[in-house]
Structures are given as structure tokens and as C-alpha cells.
Amino acid sequence: MLIASAKNQRRLVIIGFLILPLTLLTLFSIYPFFQLIWFSLTDWNGLSPDKAFVGLQNYSRILFDDQELLTPLINSVYYFIGSIIQLALATYFAVILNRGMPGSNLFRMLLFMPFVLNSVAVSMVFRYFLQIDGGLDSLLHLVGLDMLKQEWVQNPAIVKWSLVFASVWRYLGFQLLITYGALQSVPTDQYEAAQIEGAGEWHQFLYITLPSIAPVLGLQLILSTVGSLEVFEVPFLITQGANGTKTFVMATIEEAFEFRRVGVASAMAVILLCFVMISIIAQRTLFDREGEK
Template sequence: MNKLNLNNKIQRRIIIVLFSALPLFLLLLFSYYPLVKMLQYSFTDWDGLSPSWNNVGLENYIKVFTTPEYFSVFKVSLYYFAATFIQLAIALYFAAILSFKVRLANLWKGILFFPYLLNGVAIGFIFLYFYKEGGTLDTFLSFIGLEDQIRLWLGDRSINNISLAFTSIWRYTGFNFIIFLGAIQSIDPEIYEAAEIDGANRWKQFKYIVFPSIKQIIYLNIILGISGSLSVFDIPYIMTGGSNGTNTFVIQTVDSAFKYSKLGLASAMAVILLIIVLTVTGIQRLLTRERSE
């Protein structure tokens, strides 16, 4: 009997090892190995094609922070960073309202979440026609008598990044809405009942019950928004190609690698983005831990 149990344990361990070996191998091959190679290339001037390259030390990293062409993309990220707070505010507002009994609540939930289900490329083309000269937005402004407010929404440098940031708000508000709604609905209904008995209105219930209960989720979404504002790619790439002052950090990285054959420099930019994301994530965890304590 003992020998049978021993054989079963050995078989289970072999099965566990075999089932874990392949995913682990794929993880190392397609995630960690490319990361190591990217770190290596970031210290070189490799063009992505030549069989050899020269080590340039920190030259690529210095170039990113000292050359206006590369450093200016961080300014573009500020538009998306500001848009993050707007979409969080909108999402939290609707989540708080629809968490209570509202007519056609499921319909409104579907309407708010639907944009997030769309592919980024599809959204890019939708808003490309929305913003184009004589398009949907211009037609609407003309209809309500605001012809003098019509602009080159994607061509005017003073407003094109705002237009793109609005597209980002429209796309991601539904995602934040669902997260907030789930967090609010996880609150014990008896707490609301007790608050209503004590005479608390909806605003006081939100202020003293809802917000304190979901503040960790709010902090998490802010951190995700900060990371996302640096890694915006598909919408501006589809709508403007990064031209006319709309270049984002990721678009600049892709262009440096594949358009200008500066793979070493692009690798350095990717490493910088990784460091920023890890730093922001570490700060978020630290703040969350301190607040929970």
C-alpha cells in the first residue's frame, strides 16, 4: 500500500513538472529572453539588420532625454494623463448613479460599456470620419448654429491632441465604469438601509459609504491611467500616424525601430517605458499598503 502511494506521488509530481515545463519554457522564450536582448541592444547602435553593432554605453538613454524630437513625446502624454482623470470622474459618476435603482439601468450600462468592446482600429476609423472636414462633428456644429467653432480637429496643433484625448475618454470610460460599478455593488446593502434610516441622502451615502469603500480601486485606476497615458498607440497611429505634434512615446519607439532603423535607440526607449511603469506600479503598491495599514 505504501509503495502504491509512493508511486502515485511520483506520478503526480511528474505530471506537474511536465505540464509546467512547456508554459515555463514559452514564458522564458517569448518574454524574458526578448527582455534580456532588449536590454543588450539598448546599449548599442544596432540598426536591426547588420550582423554586428557597436557598444555606445548610455548614449541612447541620454539622447532620449536631451533631444527635443524624442523628449517632446512626454508632453503629448500629458493630454492623455489629463484625460485619465476626466474619464475616471465620468465613470465614477455613472457607476454611483446606476448602482442605485434607476430606470433602464441595464440599457445605460450597456451603452457606457459598449465602446470598450470595439477594436482600437475600428474606433480610430470611426473618429477619423467624425473629426474630418465636413464630417459628423462639423455637421452637428453647423446644425446648432456654431459654424464659427469649426476647426481642423486633427490638423490644428492647438487642438489635435485634445481631440485624440477625447477619443481615448470615449473608449476607456466604459472599462473604468464596470470596475467602479462592481466595487460599489460589492458593498453590503444593509449599510445603505441603515444610512437611509438615519436620514442620509444619496450624496451622503456616496461620500461616507461608497467613496471610502472603493478608494483603493480609484487609486489603482489612476495608476493604470498614468501607465496607459505613456503607452498610447493605436488611436493616434490610426488617426494621424503621429504627425503634426501627435507623436506618442510608443509611436516614436516603433518609428525609430522600423522606419529609421535605430533598433538600439528604440530598445532604450522601451526600457525607459518599462522602468516608468514599474516605478509607478511600485509607488501604487506602497501607497496602497500604507493606506491599508
């Protein structure tokens, strides 16, 4: 009887602690998600109380009729390439810092500082840094490289890479911190044994460090892929989408709040969610197969 009473009390305690988080999850996540799906099946303009049901018409328009709505997704490829470079740099710096070189704490702080800064402030700084005769051009002039001056945000050929550079600088410290934490968990005796066997630094990284931190790098790659699909702050604050820098999220917001096509914007949001889920599942499947080998 006492055992049954204790089990009931435990269940009540668990239920009591779950009520608040489940209520908040339902109120702010699950319910809005189903509302989003419903809006995507209507022609709602965001203001009128009338919502005419149009079925899959909005999805058909986005995927087949109006290809310009999907065009901004191409810009995500640039940010994905930038995220790969960012991950490689973060791993490189983390490996160096993990060796305990002099001044590593200061160097780690300087690399992580951009991530803790306000994103709006960082974007505004880069907006003027990349202007004609701005900070970057002044720096190139100072070191005698005037021939490298460019119209960094005015030239459509290089503006996307300029924004990718700003994004890499912004989030490099975050990936560095995660990778550095993963390196701290690698047993040092493995490196000592490898050194005794005559393994060089490259072989130690290839056969000890990389396999040990592979799960963390896989998680970062997934986060980078999702981030490249959801880019908004950097291009919006620096170029406002000019010169072909509009991203899919910016196009979605434009559809909803400028053109008052909330139904189409909701369908775009659902499509973006599907792309994110597909990329996550594909990468997880690939990593699981690699882990089984």
C-alpha cells in the first residue's frame, strides 16, 4: 500500500512539473504551427477576418507558377559554403588553442567576442565597413593594396561573398567554442601513445582528433545547414536585399507584410520547414551510415 502511494505521489509530482512547460509548448509552438498550416491553405491578407480556403493553390503557385518566390533559396548555397569554411576555420583554431599556446585565453576571447555582440550592431558596423572608401578600403590603402579595392556591396558579382564574410566573422566564435569543448574531452594518453609510435601532428589529427570530435562536427554541420536556409539579419541590415541578396526568409516576410499575402507567406514558411527537415534527415542518415562503417 505504501509502495503504491509512493508511486502515485511520484506521478503527481512529475505531472505537476510537466503541466507548465507542456502548456507553454502548446501555446507558443504547437498551436502556432497548426495555425501556420491553416493559413497556408487560405488566401488571408493578414487584416480581413475572412479566410477563403484555397487548398494547395499557394503551394502550387510557389513551386510551379511563380519561380521568383523560390529564387532566393539559391543565396542559401553561398551561406552554406561559407558555413563549411567557418567550420574548417573553427576546427583549425580550436586544435591550435587546445595545445595551450601562450595567450590562448585572450585569442579565444577575441574570436568568441563577435558572437556575443548585438547582431544589429555587428551588421551596421559591416554596412559601413564594406562601403566605398569605408573601413575595408581604408585598411587596404594603409597596407598598400589599393588595387584590391572593390565595390563590396554594390557589385552584384561579389556582394554575396561580402555578406558571407560578415556572417562567418559573426558566428566563427560560436563554433570555435563548441569544437574546443569537444577537444577537451579527448583523452591525452591517446596522443602520448601516438607520439611514442612516431605519429606526426597530421596523423594525430586524422586518426585521433577527427574521429573523436566527428559527432560534434556533424551536429555543427546540421546547424550550419539550417542556419544557411534561415539567414535574415546580415543581408537585411546591410543591403536590404538589394543586388540579388534577398534570402528566402526575407522574401517570406515581404510577401506577408508588404504585399499582404499571408497565405502565400505561410506556405513559403511551411516549404522552408520541409527543406530544413529534409536536410536534417539526409545528413543524419549519412552520418549514421558513416558511423556504422
